[in-house]
Amino acid sequence: MIDKFVDSMAEAMAGIRDGSVVLLGGFGQVGQPDALIDGLIAQGAKDLTVVANNAGTGHTGLARLMELRRVRRIVCSFPRSAGSVVFEALYSAGEIELEIVPQGTLAERIRAAGAGIAAFFTPTAVGTRLAEGKEQREINGRTYVLESALAGDVALVEAWRADRFGNLTYRESARNFNPIMATAAKLTIVQTQQTILAGSLHPEVIVTPGIFVDRVLHVPYAMQTEMGGPDA
Amino acid sequence: MPDTAPASIAALDRHGIAARIARDIPEGWYVNLGIGIPTLVAEHVPLQREVIFHSENGVLGVGPSPAPGAVNPWLINAGKQPVTLRPGGAFIHHADSFAIIRGNHLDLCVLGAFEVAENGDIANWATGKNDAASAVGGAMDLAVGAKRLWVAMEHTTKDGMPRLVERCTYPLTASGAVKRVYTNLAMLEITPRGFVVLEMVRGLDFEQLQRSTGAQLFHPE
Numbered sequence: 001m002i003d004k005f006v007d008s009m010a011e012a013m014a015g016i017r018d019g020s021v022v023l024l025g026g027f028g029q030v031g032q033p034d035a036l037i038d039g040l041i042a043q044g045a046k047d048l049t050v051v052a053n054n055a056g057t058g059h060t061g062l063a064r065l066m067e068l069r070r071v072r073r074i075v076c077s078f079p080r081s082a083g084s085v086v087f088e089a090l091y092s093a094g095e096i097e098l099e100i101v102p103q104g105t106l107a108e109r110i111r112a113a114g115a116g117i118a119a120f121f122t123p124t125a126v127g128t129r130l131a132e133g134k135e136q137r138e139i140n141g142r143t144y145v146l147e148s149a150l151a152g153d154v155a156l157v158e159a160w161r162a163d164r165f166g167n168l169t170y171r172e173s174a175r176n177f178n179p180i181m182a183t184a185a186k187l188t189i190v191q192t193q194q195t196i197l198a199g200s201l202h203p204e205v206i207v208t209p210g211i212f213v214d215r216v217l218h219v220p221y222a223m224q225t226e227m228g229g230p231d232a
Numbered sequence: 233m234p235d236t237a238p239a240s241i242a243a244l245d246r247h248g249i250a251a252r253i254a255r256d257i258p259e260g261w262y263v264n265l266g267i268g269i270p271t272l273v274a275e276h277v278p279l280q281r282e283v284i285f286h287s288e289n290g291v292l293g294v295g296p297s298p299a300p301g302a303v304n305p306w307l308i309n310a311g312k313q314p315v316t317l318r319p320g321g322a323f324i325h326h327a328d329s330f331a332i333i334r335g336n337h338l339d340l341c342v343l344g345a346f347e348v349a350e351n352g353d354i355a356n357w358a359t360g361k362n363d364a365a366s367a368v369g370g371a372m373d374l375a376v377g378a379k380r381l382w383v384a385m386e387h388t389t390k391d392g393m394p395r396l397v398e399r400c401t402y403p404l405t406a407s408g409a410v411k412r413v414y415t416n417l418a419m420l421e422i423t424p425r426g427f428v429v430l431e432m433v434r435g436l437d438f439e440q441l442q443r444s445t446g447a448q449l450f451h452p453e
Contacts (some may be wrong), residue, residue: 027289027326028312030305053326078367081312091365098365103288104330104373111327123376124334127353127407130368172323173305176289179325207325 004166004216005195012036012189012217013043016154020045022050023110023152023181024062028081031174033158035191035219037061040156041068049073051110051150053103053177057083066090075150077103102130105147107180113151114183114212122147155185159208159216162192163199166213167206175207182212191219242434244416249384251276253414257283261339262332264288264374266356267311270342284318285336290329293321310370311378315399333370334377341369341378345385345410347400350426350447352410354383355402368405375406387415387444394446395419396427397410417441425450 006012013036016022022040026032041064048071056063063086065071073218074096079087090096101109102124112120121144125131135146157178160171168190170178182188195218244252246269254276257263264286265271274296277283285294288310295316298304303314324332334339345356354375358366375381388394396413413420416439419431428450432441442449 027310028308030289030308030312078369079365080367088365100366100368101366102372103370104334104377105327107326107330108334122334124373126376128372128404132374170323172304172317173287173289173291173308174306175323175325177326180327 001164002210003164004007004213005164006212006215006217009035009039009042009217012215013039015045015187016040016045019047020153021049021051021151021185023066023155023185024050025155025157025176025178025181027053027173027176029057030178031158031170031176031178032061033156033191034061035221036156036158036217037065037165039217041065041070047072049075051075051106051152053077053106055079055084056068056080056088057081057085059086063087066096069095071096073097073099075099075101075106077101077106096159096163100130106150107177109147109150110152110177110180110184113149116151119146119148121145150184152181152185153187155181155188157182157188157190157208157213159190159192161196161201162190162213162216162218163196163201163210164216165198166190166210166216167201168192168208168210168213169201169205170207179208182208188213190216191218192216193220240435241440242436244433246260247276249414249416251319252419253382253384257281257340259283262286262292262337264333264338264341264378266341266371266374268344268345270344271311271313273342273384276445284320286329286332287315288322288326288329288333288374291315291317291321291326292332293318295321299343300369309356330370330373330377333373336377336379338374338378339383340372340380342382342384343374343405345383345395345405346402347397348383348385348397348410348413348422349397349400351399351423352408352422353400354381354405354410355400356405358403360402366403369407377408380411381406381409382409382412382414384414387417392444394444397446417444420449428452
């Protein structure tokens with residue numbers, strides 16, 4: 001019987017190696033797999049490259065992972081936001097490498113990795129310093145810059161519901177980067193708010209089919225809001 | 233700003249600029265609003281005029297801010313503020329959200345800017361060449377991807393220095409992308425000639441506006 005549920009955080013994190021490229025779902029706090037990030041902190045892997053839209057806030061989660069000097073390099077579109085104090089301190093001390101990527105280019109580089117596309121031409125950033133040193137080509141009268149796929153060793157994803165096959169749904173704007181991160185890593189680990197019997201998720205509503213998912217950990221934490229979830 | 237906005241000139245405040253932009257957005261457009269003054273534009277589009285607001289983080293049909301006590305922590309906009317969803321709204325993942333942006337599907341994007349040049353260049357993400365950790369977010373994708381890029385900004389800096397210029401001095405977000413600029417003093421179109429003044433606020437004359445601008449202004453032909 002296929003069963004991608006794991007019973008413990010240790011089981012979820014097993015085998016993540018030093019030097020891994022880790023893809024993190026989420027946009028700011030929303031859709032961020034906080035429990036799995038805490039699990040990675042406990043697991044101990046270091047010398048990591050983290051790919052995420054933001055560079056963490058406060059001193060918890062991703063910011064904590066960085067504060068513990070476990071992240072060598074971060075690839076993101078929006079490192080500086082309110083509360084990104086750990087990133088700011090590490091960056092100004094020269095203790096973390098940063099690659100700034102336009103948000104759409106970041107998303108497409110991840111999507112491409114998951115889709116078996118090595119590189120693509122995009123009009124974004126042409127004529128700016130983020131295109132400096134990159135191959136450019138004129139196609140049908142417009143200039144494009146070549147960007148390469150960005151694959152992960154591990155993806156950490158937050159879902160709303162999951163079944164034992166690893167089929168996933170997401171909740172509202174917490175979907176964001178999660179589905180593409182799930183496609184682009186060798187090992188995709190999911191935390192889910194709710195578990196559901198296999199066959200109970202309507203095939204029309206599954207956003208990430210289980211083929212992209214390796215492990216699922218049940219981490220219920222959300223309070224039901226008045227609006228309720230997609231299942232309310 | 234003694235040179236740019238004396239009391240006799242009816243300069244617009246931030247909401248005034250946003251309201252002026254809102255007047256030019258017709259029903260049926262799909263629109264992305266950047267952070268700052270652009271975000272205020274949605275408040276000035278009447279709810280009965282069906283304009284569909286898109287947010288980079290995968291929301292189509294963004295509605296007004298929720299009432300206090302009705303905040304849904306799962307539903308934010310690209311500025312990470314809580315929002316609501318209008319009837320007919322949809323959630324999409326990030327690659328699809330930027331397919332919408334880059335794929336020329338948005339009728340309009342409104343961004344803020346530090347500088348706009350007479351050739352349509354926009355600088356809105358970084359303030360200095362040494363500021364390598366500046367946050368670009370989705371601005372570069374939005375600037376090249378939408379069918380129209382309008383900019384909402386103050387006409388000058390707080391020190392009265394022009395922000396509409398011949399060539400941008402800050403790092404570019406996109407080149408040749410801006411179609412219109414709405415400021416606290418005027419509404420201008422960017423044409424092959426440069427900045428063409430379509431409107432000025434009450435009490436301001438063309439020469440005064442020219443003195444607050446770092447590039448040559450033109451009358452409509």
